[in-house]
Amino acid sequence: MRLLRAESMRFWARTLIRWAMVAGLVVAGLVVLGSWTTSTPPPDEVQASMQADFDASVKDWEDNGETYVADCLAAEKADAEELGEPLDYECDEMGPPVWADYAYFATFAGEGLSTVQLSLLLVALLTLGVGVTFVSAEHTSGAIGNWLTFEPRRSRVYWSKVVAAVLGVVPVTVVMVGLIAGGSLWAYDHHGALGRFDLDQDLRPYLEMWARSAALALGLAASGAALGSLLRHTAIVIGVVAGWAILVEAVAANVFDAIKPWTLVTSMNAWIQGGTAVYVTECDATDDSGMLCDWVEHPVSQTQGGLILTAVVVALVLVSWLVFRRRDVA
Structure with missing residues (x-):
């Protein structure tokens, strides 16, 4: 415990970490301000x-709606006869104007929730960066060698650093997640703009999303500490993470549809949102020896996303631990 307390003090002693925390809180406040404005x-x-335009459209439909439908059916029939194949212009779906098409109001169920989910993902990425800089700075400066002189048991040193990184981000993570998720919900509720978000039915799943987001942030803090110890330089970690994001998450996922459901970004979205979906291309041979392709929705469950993220975090932490035990830190 004494070693953990010492590591926690070293965590908060780093100026960059303190400024990162402050910046995160400022961004969280700006998200709430944006929700209020929106x-x-x-x-x-x-x-x-808006009301005048809507009323005019309603009157026009009442006066001419039947004519519009008849004209649509006539055009459908004429074009089908000309082309020699059945057509469907969806004339039966024509109907009176809908108020939502004329009066655009941002709602929490629409714009607000997606903004909150994206912001919570950014909170998790912030904790990743904090974990990286906390551990890699000691390798870069050589302080880790001096520290091992006083405490030569490497496993204790390593695990105390990982745990200190996780515990260190707990307070700011709780505040940021609560401020973003709670503040945004309050802003939309204050303006009566929750939309289809029902506080009685949807509040509990929303609170569960808060908890999952906080858990993701803590897991990424541990991953950041592991990467910082493994690669030893913040710049190298940034390069590796950026390279992975570009080559795997962006390029490879778009070239090879099969890996889309298994990427880290998809897994994080599935974990935070309680499930998500990706679209993959599926092609079938036609009678003319050609290929007919279509976009198919592929669901990704919260459980799948959580298992993938857990496996990645555990693997990074264990591999980094094994390397730290045997590598020369000089």
Whole structure:
């Protein structure tokens, strides 16, 4: 415990880490401010204009709706006869105007929730960076060698650093996640703009998303500490992470559809959102020896995302530990 307390003090002694925490809190505040601004209803004159346009469209449909449907059916029939094949212009789906098509108001169920989910992912990435800089700085400066002089048991040193990184980000993670998720929900609720988000039915899943986001942040903090120890330089870690993001998450995932459901970005989205979906291309041979391709939705469950992320975190931490036990730190 004394070693862990010492590592925790070293964690908070780093100026860069403290500034990163402050920056994260500022960004969280800006997210809430953005939610407040976005959810604010438009001025009365704008709403009046929307209402006037909607009323005019309703009257036009009442006067000419049957004619519009008849014209659509006639065009469908004429074009089908000309082409010699059946057509469907979806004339039966024509109907009176819908208010939502004329009055655009941002809602929490629409814009707000997606913004919160993206912001929570950024919180997790911040903790990754904090974990990296905490451990890699000691390797870069050579302080880790001096530290091992006083405490030669490498496993204890390594695990104390990983745990200190995780515990160190707990307070700011809780505050940031609570501020972003709670503040944004409050802003939209204050303006009566929750949309289809029902507080009675959807609040519990939303709170569970908070908890999963915090857990992801702590896991990435441990991964950051492991990467910092393994690669020993923050710049190298940034290069490796950026290279992975570009080559695997962006390029390879778009070239090879089969890996889309298994990427880290997809897994993080599935974990935070409680499940997600990716679209892959599936092709079948046609009678003319050609290929007919279509976009197919592939669901990715929260469980799958969580298992993949857990496996990656555990693998990184264990590999880094094994390397640290045997590598020359000089």
